[in-house]
Amino acid sequence: MIRRIAWPLAPVTALLPAGLVLAVTAGMSVEHFGRRPEWPATSALAHEHLALVGPLVAAIAFHRWATLARPLGLFAAARLGGTGKPEHWANFTRVWAVCAVAYTVGLLPIFARTAADATYGGPAAGSILLGYLGLAFAVAIGQFLAAVAPLPVLTVLVAVLVFLLFQLPQVVLDAFGAVLPVQWHPLAANEHETATALLFRAFALIAIGGAMVLASRLGRSPDRPARTALPALGAVAVLAVFLVVAAVNPATRVTAAADPPRRCQPVEGVEVCVHPAHDADLPDLTATVAALVRAYGRTPAAVAGVHDAASLPPGEVPAGRVVVRLLLDQTTRDTAGEDVSTAMAGFAGCLRGIRVTGDRATYEAGIARAGELARWLRHQAGITLPSEAPYQPPTTGFFAKPPDEIRAWLAANDDNVAQCRYGAEFA
Amino acid sequence: MRYLAAHGARAVVLLCLGSAVFAALGARIAIPVDLATFQPPRDIPLIELLATACGGVAAGLTAPRMVEWEKLGTRRVAWWAALVVPAVAALALLVVAAGVAVVAADAPWHYMPANVVVLTSAGVLARVLLGPVTAPVLTVVVFLACCVVQNTVPDVGAWLPLSRPNGAPLPIAVPLVALAVATATAARTRGMTTWAHALGRD
Numbered sequence: 284m285i286r287r288i289a290w291p292l293a294p295v296t297a298l299l300p301a302g303l304v305l306a307v308t309a310g311m312s313v314e315h316f317g318r319r320p321e322w323p324a325t326s327a328l329a330h331e332h333l334a335l336v337g338p339l340v341a342a343i344a345f346h347r348w349a350t351l352a353r354p355l356g357l358f359a360a361a362r363l364g365g366t367g368k369p370e371h372w373a374n375f376t377r378v379w380a381v382c383a384v385a386y387t388v389g390l391l392p393i394f395a396r397t398a399a400d401a402t403y404g405g406p407a408a409g410s411i412l413l414g415y416l417g418l419a420f421a422v423a424i425g426q427f428l429a430a431v432a433p434l435p436v437l438t439v440l441v442a443v444l445v446f447l448l449f450q451l452p453q454v455v456l457d458a459f460g461a462v463l464p465v466q467w468h469p470l471a472a473n474e475h476e477t478a479t480a481l482l483f484r485a486f487a488l489i490a491i492g493g494a495m496v497l498a499s500r501l502g503r504s505p506d507r508p509a510r511t512a513l514p515a516l517g518a519v520a521v522l523a524v525f526l527v528v529a530a531v532n533p534a535t536r537v538t539a540a541a542d543p544p545r546r547c548q549p550v551e552g553v554e555v556c557v558h559p560a561h562d563a564d565l566p567d568l569t570a571t572v573a574a575l576v577r578a579y580g581r582t583p584a585a586v587a588g589v590h591d592a593a594s595l596p597p598g599e600v601p602a603g604r605v606v607v608r609l610l611l612d613q614t615t616r617d618t619a620g621e622d623v624s625t626a627m628a629g630f631a632g633c634l635r636g637i638r639v640t641g642d643r644a645t646y647e648a649g650i651a652r653a654g655e656l657a658r659w660l661r662h663q664a665g666i667t668l669p670s671e672a673p674y675q676p677p678t679t680g681f682f683a684k685p686p687d688e689i690r691a692w693l694a695a696n697d698d699n700v701a702q703c704r705y706g707a708e709f710a
Numbered sequence: 711m712r713y714l715a716a717h718g719a720r721a722v723v724l725l726c727l728g729s730a731v732f733a734a735l736g737a738r739i740a741i742p743v744d745l746a747t748f749q750p751p752r753d754i755p756l757i758e759l760l761a762t763a764c765g766g767v768a769a770g771l772t773a774p775r776m777v778e779w780e781k782l783g784t785r786r787v788a789w790w791a792a793l794v795v796p797a798v799a800a801l802a803l804l805v806v807a808a809g810v811a812v813v814a815a816d817a818p819w820h821y822m823p824a825n826v827v828v829l830t831s832a833g834v835l836a837r838v839l840l841g842p843v844t845a846p847v848l849t850v851v852v853f854l855a856c857c858v859v860q861n862t863v864p865d866v867g868a869w870l871p872l873s874r875p876n877g878a879p880l881p882i883a884v885p886l887v888a889l890a891v892a893t894a895t896a897a898r899t900r901g902m903t904t905w906a907h908a909l910g911r912d
Contacts, residue, residue: 346843434721434771435843436767436770436771436773436842436843436846437767437846438843438846438847439763439766439767439846439847439849439850440725440763440764440767440846442850443759443760443763443850447732447736447756454736454739
């Protein structure tokens with residue numbers, strides 16, 4: 284079977300590329316095993332992995348089509364034509380099929396892991412489909428360039444060029460992502476790619492890729508070189524037109540759910556909510572909040588609720604609510620410990636004070652005190668941030684007092700702390 | 711001149727001019743290689759990547775196309791084969807110069823020419839010994855592998871014949887020796903070994 288796919292080249296011409304694609308895809312997935320299993324992010328990997336797999340596939344397609352242009356390839360082209368399909372389409376579909384199979388196998392582990400551990404949602408068919416269309420797009424570019432310059436020596440250059448092309452949305456203009464396969468936008472648990480953006484991108488990839496495959500035939504007929512240039516220019520023009528359209532009329536490619544589902548649990552008078560995709564983080568989050576509230580001595584006036592960022596609709600955050608962004612490379616205890624302790628110490632009140640009164644000096648002093656209080660709270664709750672040196676209790680000043688005394692002061696001055704009004708005794 | 715025409719001179723010059731334009735356009739772009747948590751990233755400026763790719767591909771493009779005939783050639787062919795090597799290195803350096811002309815003066819670029827010469831020499835050596843199609847791929851893959859080593863295992867990376875941005879500069883002898891070895895090998899074999907030629911023959 285492999286022999287038929289690869290024919291008329293040796294089986295190694297199919298197995299080696301497949302092995303490379305498989306290795307790169309699996310290698311790029313490794314770091315994602317250390318992250319939370321969320322379906323939007325995992326589904327998007329099907330096209331994000333093309334950042335490296337795309338250039339590789341383009342180089343593979345280029346090398347194969349450029350090799351087939353050499354004397355050996357004349358027979359190959361003739362036999363490919365014998366399948367009844369035009370040889371450029373036959374070659375294109377074979378390379379795509381081989382790479383797609385390898386790509387699928389390389390993606391399977393991370394998808395299997397997400398399927399096993401994710402607590403919310405399911406695979407986003409659109410994102411995954413766009414990954415395979417992007418793969419076809421990369422094959423088409425490689426084959427097209429091989430028709431324009433059939434020199435196998437240039438293989439690496441094609442890889443570099445396609446790499447740079449796929450970097451455009453990240454480096455030059457984000458709007459180019461509307462017509463290029465790699466988006467460079469990590470999706471949160473409550474986000475998804477919009478249907479219009481997916482449809483437009485699919486249309487663009489099919490149009491550009493199709494034009495390139497069509498143009499890739501003409502390099503095969505050296506007796507009519509004049510017919511080579513026009514479609515080649517046409518294919519490049521199609522790409523350019525789509526890039527310009529994307530730049531002039533940038534589309535909203537990713538939206539957050541307007542009313543995301545949430546799972547809430549009251550802890551010591553504070554409401555703690557997470558997105559169902561972060562169910563596994565709820566126990567850690569509640570434990571952290573409970574420890575901090577106990578360290579404070581009572582339910583703080585500054586914090587009425589703690590929300591995972593994905594569980595809130597986009598827009599203004601209601602007063603008294605703390606938004607915790609669950610970071611990829613930090614434990615929930617560290618992230619929430621930092622955010623919630625600063626909020627309890629009235630940090631939001633200090634910022635609001637600066638905004639409303641314009642009195643910088645007072646409130647910046649307040650920020651410094653809020654920071655001290657937050658550190659003390661974290662120390663009492665047994666949280667040490669990885670970015671901080673271990674807490675050394677001061678020998679003089681307010682925080683040298685015994686914890687019970689400090690808690691009594693906090694109980695008496697709860698509202699003042701929430702509004703960043705720290706008294707002189709605090710100094 | 712006929713020797714140059716038969717060794718893809720026009721394609722090489724076009725390639726290097728194109729790379730130089732891209733290098734100038736994207737001179738401020740660098741690709742961070744940051745695979746290790748506790749080691750500093752090894753940035754690859756686009757200029758360096760393009761110059762290396764250009765050098766490797768140019769080394770492949772300048773391979774003799776009629777090896778059997780050139781093997782018959784006298785010392786004059788050897789001279790030409792030798793001369794092409796520094797010319798290719800110079801064209802790769804042109805790409806660096808085009809990019810460097812655009813970036814700010816304090817950007818770390820001084821390490822780059824030595825790296826590019828070493829890698830281009832390696833590309834020529836690979837072309838002589840392994841053939842023109844393998845050489846460019848090998849050059850770029852070796853370059854990227856070296857960058858990954860410099861990022862993940864800096865202790866080993868310090869021993870590589872490549873420097874890194876803001877790192878200790880490479881002794882000037884290293885690129886000169888690399889260039890001399892590549893030139894001598896190319897002259898001795900008239901540009902490509904018989905074995906390498908047989909490897910890529912249809």
